[in-house]
Amino acid sequence: MGLVIPFEEATGSGDLAKLVSLVHGDMGKVNETIMARTDSRVAMIPEVANHLIESGGKRLRPMMTLATAGLCGYPGQGHVKLAASVEFMHTATLLHDDVVDDSDMRRGKLAARMLWGNEASVLVGDFLLGQAFRMMVEVGSIPCLDVLSTAATVIAEGEVMQLAAAKDTTTTEDDYIAVIRAKTAALFAAACEVGPIIAGRPKAEIAACRAYGTNLGIAFQLIDDALDYGGSSQKLGKNTGDDFREGKITLPVVLSFRRGPESERAFWRKCLEDGRIDDGDLERAIGHVRKHRAIEDTIERARHYGAMARDALGLFPSSEWKDALLDVVEFCIERAH
Amino acid sequence: MGLVIPFEEATGSGDLAKLVSLVHGDMGKVNETIMARTDSRVAMIPEVANHLIESGGKRLRPMMTLATAGLCGYPGQGHVKLAASVEFMHTATLLHDDVVDDSDMRRGKLAARMLWGNEASVLVGDFLLGQAFRMMVEVGSIPCLDVLSTAATVIAEGEVMQLAAAKDTTTTEDDYIAVIRAKTAALFAAACEVGPIIAGRPKAEIAACRAYGTNLGIAFQLIDDALDYGGSSQKLGKNTGDDFREGKITLPVVLSFRRGPESERAFWRKCLEDGRIDDGDLERAIGHVRKHRAIEDTIERARHYGAMARDALGLFPSSEWKDALLDVVEFCIERAH
Numbered sequence: 001m002g003l004v005i006p007f008e009e010a011t012g013s014g015d016l017a018k019l020v021s022l023v024h025g026d027m028g029k030v031n032e033t034i035m036a037r038t039d040s041r042v043a044m045i046p047e048v049a050n051h052l053i054e055s056g057g058k059r060l061r062p063m064m065t066l067a068t069a070g071l072c073g074y075p076g077q078g079h080v081k082l083a084a085s086v087e088f089m090h091t092a093t094l095l096h097d098d099v100v101d102d103s104d105m106r107r108g109k110l111a112a113r114m115l116w117g118n119e120a121s122v123l124v125g126d127f128l129l130g131q132a133f134r135m136m137v138e139v140g141s142i143p144c145l146d147v148l149s150t151a152a153t154v155i156a157e158g159e160v161m162q163l164a165a166a167k168d169t170t171t172t173e174d175d176y177i178a179v180i181r182a183k184t185a186a187l188f189a190a191a192c193e194v195g196p197i198i199a200g201r202p203k204a205e206i207a208a209c210r211a212y213g214t215n216l217g218i219a220f221q222l223i224d225d226a227l228d229y230g231g232s233s234q235k236l237g238k239n240t241g242d243d244f245r246e247g248k249i250t251l252p253v254v255l256s257f258r259r260g261p262e263s264e265r266a267f268w269r270k271c272l273e274d275g276r277i278d279d280g281d282l283e284r285a286i287g288h289v290r291k292h293r294a295i296e297d298t299i300e301r302a303r304h305y306g307a308m309a310r311d312a313l314g315l316f317p318s319s320e321w322k323d324a325l326l327d328v329v330e331f332c333i334e335r336a337h
Numbered sequence: 338m339g340l341v342i343p344f345e346e347a348t349g350s351g352d353l354a355k356l357v358s359l360v361h362g363d364m365g366k367v368n369e370t371i372m373a374r375t376d377s378r379v380a381m382i383p384e385v386a387n388h389l390i391e392s393g394g395k396r397l398r399p400m401m402t403l404a405t406a407g408l409c410g411y412p413g414q415g416h417v418k419l420a421a422s423v424e425f426m427h428t429a430t431l432l433h434d435d436v437v438d439d440s441d442m443r444r445g446k447l448a449a450r451m452l453w454g455n456e457a458s459v460l461v462g463d464f465l466l467g468q469a470f471r472m473m474v475e476v477g478s479i480p481c482l483d484v485l486s487t488a489a490t491v492i493a494e495g496e497v498m499q500l501a502a503a504k505d506t507t508t509t510e511d512d513y514i515a516v517i518r519a520k521t522a523a524l525f526a527a528a529c530e531v532g533p534i535i536a537g538r539p540k541a542e543i544a545a546c547r548a549y550g551t552n553l554g555i556a557f558q559l560i561d562d563a564l565d566y567g568g569s570s571q572k573l574g575k576n577t578g579d580d581f582r583e584g585k586i587t588l589p590v591v592l593s594f595r596r597g598p599e600s601e602r603a604f605w606r607k608c609l610e611d612g613r614i615d616d617g618d619l620e621r622a623i624g625h626v627r628k629h630r631a632i633e634d635t636i637e638r639a640r641h642y643g644a645m646a647r648d649a650l651g652l653f654p655s656s657e658w659k660d661a662l663l664d665v666v667e668f669c670i671e672r673a674h
Contacts, residue, residue, distance in 0.1 A: 044500070099459055100456040119500050122459055123433070126496070127493035129463075130487075134483070134490055149470035149474050152470065153467030153470075153471060156460050160461065164379065
């Protein structure tokens with residue numbers, strides 16, 4: 001039952017130092033809650049859950065809940081369980097995603113489904129989702145329950161949307177943004193919205209934190225998708241080219257497909273629609289993406305959403321918490337370099 | 338968006354006539370709610386959800402919520418959304434179970450995963466679970482949210498327990514009862530408990546309805562497991578022998594394994610632990626089960642839990658509702674004949 005961590009941030013690699021130091025005490029409590037709530041008399045549950053939970057994810061989403069509660073001067077303890085709920089919702093999504101995507105790796109380790117099977121990944125995900133709701137119920141705020149249960153629905157909707165759009169090279173940039181708004185940004189938004197809600201802040205501040213979270217989440221996912229065509233496996237904790245192999249149509253592909261000649265489009269269709277990927281095709285895909293500056297422009301789009309996230313916090317007076325939240329935007333975008 | 342039904346009950350096949358007639362009006366509202374809440378801008382979601390929802394399940398669980406609310410004289414409308422939540426939780430479990438069990442059939446139709454893939458079954462299940470929680474949140478009763486979110490966790494725990502016990506012929510009757518108490522009875526219990534809670538009834542009545550639901554659920558699952566070694570495919574809407582082929586250790590097996598000679602135990606181990614099932618093995622298994630009167634005794638055990646369910650309602654005065662709920666116990670057990 002030791003503490004979890006190793007945060008990337010805690011090792012001093014980025015701009016999250018301010019945030020990490022501000023939430024340090026509360027994150028200790030969140031981590032204890034996470035450990036306690038993955039426990040079960042059924043031994044396979046903590047085994048599967050902790051395999052993923054202890055694999056060094058950043059815990060960015062629960063930190064957002066703690067930080068927005070801090071920004072709003074919340075004096076209580078409810079934010080700890082809400083933050084743990086948010087992390088459980090995220091972990092449940094990852095377990096189910098690995099099954100949906102047939103992924104072998106997650107955060108640089110074998111995916112849980114490779115070790116315990118798809119069955120365990122589906123069911124332990126369900127268990128964690130149940131525990132997430134139990135913790136929210138214990139906090140007892142109906143508005144927070146509303147925000148987080150709606151997010152759970154929207155995330156699943158986004159995943160199905162992505163499934164329907166997969167292998168479809170006619171996907172537009174708008175379609176793509178709609179998918180990541182649902183599958184990624186909805187949880188960031190909810191994580192940030194429950195902070196001011198639990199603190200009893202007025203509507204305008206709740207809306208501001210939600211907007212911050214939504215736009216941060218979109219920027220975060222855009223950078224993730226850019227890295228899949230340019231980052232290193234180690235940095236992302238997943239394999240470069242995963243999206244390509246799974247036929248996912250992300251923004252680097254949407255842009256390259258539109259900017260290239262018909263011969264390149266035929267190549268994308270063969271790989272992503274027909275699923276026929278030959279030796280050297282990933283390198284060829286990366287070559288096309290680079291040639292059309294699709295990575296740079298994906299990062300540029302991320303900056304746009306990052307700017308909206310920053311501006312959303314404009315109505316809050318200066319504070320350490322606000323500075324820390326602004327740093328998160330930088331961190332998410334600078335990961336690309 | 339037509340209404341759903343065909344209930345087995347509505348065609349007059351059993352003892353549920355009293356219940357069906359009492360809840361008729363409210364079940365219309367539950368069915369409308371179900372249809373409205375499976376809708377989504379993502380077309381695949383209502384397609385997958387309705388494939389299963391329209392396949393003529395009995396809707397026994399939501400009827401339990403309506404009936405226990407009726408028993409307790411609840412005058413409001415909150416029970417409709419709670420009942421729809423219960424059915425969504427059940428539907429989500431079925432979608433995930435089909436993936437976990439690699440099932441081809443469900444309720445006499447192809448399982449959703451055979452038509453839309455495992456991915457869609459996992460994600461649409463997640464969507465329905467999210468919608469279930471949203472509806473509970475709309476009702477706004479924290480104690481009901483507590484009961485139903487706890488049930489969601491316990492169900493997942495029970496499924497993992499079953500996964501760990503699968504293929505293990507050393508499973509005892511107690512182990513088996515612990516599994517079905519969690520994976521099946523927990524939802525029946527919660528469905529029955531939220532009725533008196535929403536009606537604001539005292540603790541003793543809440544506990545009584547919960548006990549009724551728990552014991553009814555255990556009896557229901559025992560009969561289901563008996564039918565798997567003796568019923569017809571049509572009656573159950575699944576294939577006789579599914580449990581056998583999936584290596585599930587249910588009570589008919591637990592009893593037969595203990596009552597037979599070593600040669601039969603070797604047979605059970607070969608089939609269930611090693612998964613080597615040859616032509617004629619299902620017939621041989623059914624033969625063993627019959628010879629040892631394991632079906633009769635499984636039904637006998639179900640009667641025991643059924644008696645406890647009936648007695649749990651003893652503190653309620655006579656009423657149409659009470660009679661209807663007592664009939665449900667008979668119905669669940671008489672299915673076996």
